[in-house]
Amino acid sequence: MGYERQRNNIQTDTFLAQIGNHQNPMTGSINTPIYFSTTYEHPTLGESTGYDYTRTKNPTREVVENALAVLENGSVGLATSSGMSAVQLVFSQFPVGSQIVASRDLYGGSYRYFKEIEKLGMYQFVYVEDEAGFEKAISAQTAAVFIETPTNPLMTEVSIEKIAAVAKRYKAQVIVDNTFYTPLIQKPLDLGADVVIHSATKYLGGHNDLLAGAVVARSKEIGDLLAYQLNTTGAVLSPFDSWLLIRGLKTLSLRMERHEKNAQAVADYLIQQPLVKEVMYPGRGGMLSFKLKDHQVIKDFLKQLLIFTFAESLGGVESLITYPTTQTHADIPQNVRESYGLTPDLLRVSTGIEASEDLINDLRQAFEAIK
Ligand SMILES: *Cc1c(COP(=O)(O)O)cnc(C)c1O
Numbered sequence: 001m002g003y004e005r006q007r008n009n010i011q012t013d014t015f016l017a018q019i020g021n022h023q024n025p026m027t028g029s030i031n032t033p034i035y036f037s038t039t040y041e042h043p044t045l046g047e048s049t050g051y052d053y054t055r056t057k058n059p060t061r062e063v064v065e066n067a068l069a070v071l072e073n074g075s076v077g078l079a080t081s082s083g084m085s086a087v088q089l090v091f092s093q094f095p096v097g098s099q100i101v102a103s104r105d106l107y108g109g110s111y112r113y114f115k116e117i118e119k120l121g122m123y124q125f126v127y128v129e130d131e132a133g134f135e136k137a138i139s140a141q142t143a144a145v146f147i148e149t150p151t152n153p154l155m156t157e158v159s160i161e162k163i164a165a166v167a168k169r170y171k172a173q174v175i176v177d178n179t180f181y182t183p184l185i186q187k188p189l190d191l192g193a194d195v196v197i198h199s200a201t202k203y204l205g206g207h208n209d210l211l212a213g214a215v216v217a218r219s220k221e222i223g224d225l226l227a228y229q230l231n232t233t234g235a236v237l238s239p240f241d242s243w244l245l246i247r248g249l250k251t252l253s254l255r256m257e258r259h260e261k262n263a264q265a266v267a268d269y270l271i272q273q274p275l276v277k278e279v280m281y282p283g284r285g286g287m288l289s290f291k292l293k294d295h296q297v298i299k300d301f302l303k304q305l306l307i308f309t310f311a312e313s314l315g316g317v318e319s320l321i322t323y324p325t326t327q328t329h330a331d332i333p334q335n336v337r338e339s340y341g342l343t344p345d346l347l348r349v350s351t352g353i354e355a356s357e358d359l360i361n362d363l364r365q366a367f368e369a370i371k
Contacts, residue, residue, distance in 0.1 A: 012071070012184065013253045019067045019246050034243045035059045054239070056231045061242040067249060068204075071183040072196045074216035076223020078230055079242055083179065083199025084109055085235035086213030090175055090195055092229045093222075096122050098143035103158075104129045104340050105151035107177065107199075108329035115331075129340060131158040135166050142172040147193075150180055153289045153324045153348040154341055155280040164192025173222075179203070179315070180287050184256050189218040195226075202315030203286070206248040206255050209316075212237050255317065255353055259286025262319070262351035262359055269360045275367055277345065286351045287314060289324075295345035297370045298323065304366035307358055314350035319359055322348040 010018075020032035027033075035058055040051040051057050061079050069077030080086045087110055094100070102114065104127040114125050128137050138145060145167050149158045164174045176188035179199045188196045198204055200212035215230075217223035230236060237245065267281035270290050275297070281288035292298060302310045308321045312328055322328055325344050329337055337343075351359060 015067075015070060016252050017250050019249055020063045023063060032060055032063045032243060032246050034239050036239055055234050055236055058236070058239055058242070060239040060246075061237055064237070064242045064245050064249070067246070068198075068214045068216055071249075072178070072189055072216040073183075073187055074189050074196065074218050074223065075220045076217045076227060078215040078223075078226060079200070079237035079245065080213035080215060080230065081235045081237055081241075082211050083107075083197070083201055083213040084113060086197040086199070086215045087113060087177075089213075089215055089226060089230055089233070089235065090197055091117065091123070092233065093173075093225060094123065094143045097124070098122075099124045099126060099141045100144050100146055101126045101128060101134060101137045101142050101172075102146040103127070103148045103151055104133075105154045105156065105342065106146075106148055107152045107179075108324070108331050110146075110148075110177070111329075112331040130156070131162060134158065134163045138163075138166050138170055138172055140170050142167070142170055144173040144175055146175050146177070147188075148177045148180070149186075150282050150285070150287070152180065152287075153280075153322075153329065153346065155282050155287065155289055157282050160186075160188050160191040160193055168192065181285050182252065182256060184253055185284050189216065194218050194222060200245055201313065203256065203259070204249060204252065205245055205315075206252065207316055208313065208318060210241055210244045210248065212241055212245050256286065258353040259315075259351055260284065262286065262354070262356045263288050263349075265356035266349060266351055266359055266363070269363060273363075273367055275371065287348070288351075289346055289348045291343065291345045292347070293345075295343075298345070298347065300370045301366050304369045305362055306365070307354065307362040308349070314348075316350070317353045319352035319354060320350045322350070324348055 021030050038054045065077040065079050100123050118125055126137050128134050167174045174193040175195045176193045178188055178196045179202050182203045196216045198214040200214045263286045267279050267288050270276050270279045277291040277293045279290045308319045311320050
């Protein structure tokens, strides 16, 4: 029974479907019970059932945290109240004055957080545009490297392996935001990263109904330190949301297959559409971006869409289309974002699990209407 046996003997698809099963000898419950209890009875002075207070440890959250650790192949998994609290938790490790080297093209909320802590004089951020940029910027002064690959929204990839090799030389910690690819496509810890974070709001949850974050550490040492910090600061995932995340994870592998198939079909369609200037799709996963030849038509184009929803976020079963300039990346100053290619002609797509014909037909009729 339990994860240790499962971790060694079964495929990921099986592991996902079985999260929480075979864990409840008392009732045989297949589904993980939601433990709302905030506090737990102590058998006697100096003894504990292993659960004392829900911020420290909760039986429902523990199931999802263990599953996250297995999926990312780490030793400690933590479930947080949002992707941003996962980012904040990871950055609670470094002393004031630390230098952080980070991807230039970055989720807008992470950029905003970095700007805020930089303003307070906590850390100094160095932004780089590509793999060579990372390799050049990392030095003995670097405390940590923060990587998004592929980047959001320009979808450029870097080699985690190569960057981690350089970082290791300088004893800099490597943190990867693996929200876009999920551990089914990319396992950063296996490639040399020290810590993986997720906005579990996206693919891991998968249904646009849950705000959640995940942190997985490769070493027990870093994992225990982060667990201590999380208990201290308190941005844990609630029992109900932990259960929702378990429920979402069970179908992750089925969903990712369809997300990817749909993204490939949509990218193939967009490449040959005459109003499209450029398509950015790395060939994996369910996210892509594209640029229109004339950005003036974007408002009308979005209005015409009947199946795609014009909304922020990504990774859910419903297909979404986002305008990063005014939505996800509005907090990055215009001159900064345009300098690296995040221009007003750019749209970002998260393909859902609908039939790809319907998605393509929807795009086709919207292009017809504005041409
Ligand atoms: C959404 C997102 C975040 C922030 O996560 P929240 O769950 O919204 O707090 C961080 N990184 C990436 C890549 C994201 O897409």
